[in-house]
Amino acid sequence: xxxxxxxxxxxxAVLIVAAIVPVNSIxxxxxxxxxxxxxxxxxxxxxxxxxVKTKGLETKKVSFVLLFLLGSFMLVFFRHNGFxxxxxxxxxxxxxxxxxxxxxxxxTLGIIIxxxxxxxxxxxxxxVVDSDPQEALSIPTQQIANIVTKNGDMTEEQREYINRxxxxxxxxxxxxxxxxxPIKFSWGEYDRWVIYDDPAQYAKHWAQxxxxxxxxxxxxxxDETSLVWQMRLEEDGHMNRFVTNxxxxxxxxxxxxxxxxKVTYSxxxxxxxxxxxxxxxxxxxxxxxxxxLFMYVAYLRNNWRVWLILLPIAxxxxxxxxTMPAQDFRxxxxxxxxxxxxxxxxxxxxxxxxxxxxx
Numbered sequence: 001x002x003x004x005x006x007x008x009x010x011x012x013a014v015l016i017v018a019a020i021v022p023v024n025s026i027x028x029x030x031x032x033x034x035x036x037x038x039x040x041x042x043x044x045x046x047x048x049x050x051x052v053k054t055k056g057l058e059t060k061k062v063s064f065v066l067l068f069l070l071g072s073f074m075l076v077f078f079r080h081n082g083f084x085x086x087x088x089x090x091x092x093x094x095x096x097x098x099x100x101x102x103x104x105x106x107x108t109l110g111i112i113i114x115x116x117x118x119x120x121x122x123x124x125x126x127x128v129v130d131s132d133p134q135e136a137l138s139i140p141t142q143q144i145a146n147i148v149t150k151n152g153d154m155t156e157e158q159r160e161y162i163n164r165x166x167x168x169x170x171x172x173x174x175x176x177x178x179x180x181x182p183i184k185f186s187w188g189e190y191d192r193w194v195i196y197d198d199p200a201q202y203a204k205h206w207a208q209x210x211x212x213x214x215x216x217x218x219x220x221x222x223d224e225t226s227l228v229w230q231m232r233l234e235e236d237g238h239m240n241r242f243v244t245n246x247x248x249x250x251x252x253x254x255x256x257x258x259x260x261x262k263v264t265y266s267x268x269x270x271x272x273x274x275x276x277x278x279x280x281x282x283x284x285x286x287x288x289x290x291x292x293l294f295m296y297v298a299y300l301r302n303n304w305r306v307w308l309i310l311l312p313i314a315x316x317x318x319x320x321x322x323t324m325p326a327q328d329f330r331x332x333x334x335x336x337x338x339x340x341x342x343x344x345x346x347x348x349x350x351x352x353x354x355x356x357x358x359x
Contacts, residue, residue: 227332
């Protein structure tokens with residue numbers, strides 16, 4: 001932004017606000033892969049900004065190539081959905097800037113080849129196992145649960161199949177509209193091997209139930225994904241913000257020692273934001289709305305190519321929405337990061353080689 005002549009006072013104001021907002025303050029010291037992934041997604045999006053702002057000429061710089069390879073590597077490996085985000089974005093970039101294909105194509109293919117080699121032979125050699133496939137079935141599980149709970153239209157064959165997954169009388173008890181975890185983690189009752197042994201059978205029954213109960217299926221989808229589109233948390237809703245204690249899988253017996261209790265207590269009060277502001281600071285839908293608004297302003301001031309900058313964020317949001325297992329802010333932390341970049345991007349003039357808002 002400094003390079004493109006954005007006013008220094010504006011930059012400092014945005015940076016200070018970004019630093020003191022509770023969301024960014026706490027996420028910056030939590031060891032989650034989602035935080036690293038969100039940071040890499042922001043970095044990748046800024047590289048796309050450079051690509052668009054310079055009309056593809058930035059790809060001729062060695063520094064850009066090195067940064068691009070590093071940013072793309074982080075993007076595709078910190079979380080599974082980073083790879084399709086990268087591939088689709090680069091296909092769009094190659095189409096839009098096809099005159100620069102000699103620079104863009106080798107970088108794109110290089111990352112794809114590295115990804116396939118590491119996730120293939122390297123993972124096999126190191127005995128890296130895939131994550132639980134159930135993680136990708138959150139939405140179908142919630143739709144089935146809502147249909148069972150609301151006494152939707154089901155055939156006897158479908159009832160028998162669902163009963164094999166988990167006894168029918170337990171579905172209403174376990175179903176939480178905003179989180180699939182109570183069902184997914186019912187280890188002694190929810191038999192996921194029914195799915196793994198015959199995925200086609202599961203897909204068939206799920207598709208039939210959705211077609212028979214479209215209203216209930218859509219309702220379950222919207223409830224599970226409200227983090228993406230709903231700006232205020234409903235009174236009976238639930239959302240996970242952050243965790244600062246060691247609560248799962250502590251095989252090394254690590255201790256979470258509090259050094260200064262008063263400081264910790266004061267920090268917790270600040271981070272929890274127990275006011276009306278919390279409704280907006282901790283809702284990704286708010287950030288996504290303003291991101292779209294700022295990018296629309298940038299589009300009006302410049303041209304349609306600006307939308308390429310938003311594409312990685314949009315693709316990631318769609319991927320998260322398709323598989324969201326719970327209302328966890330960390331899944332869309334990237335939106336709160338890109339929010340500040342989008343604000344500054346809306347100030348740029350892409351037709352001006354020097355930028356806009358000159359000092």
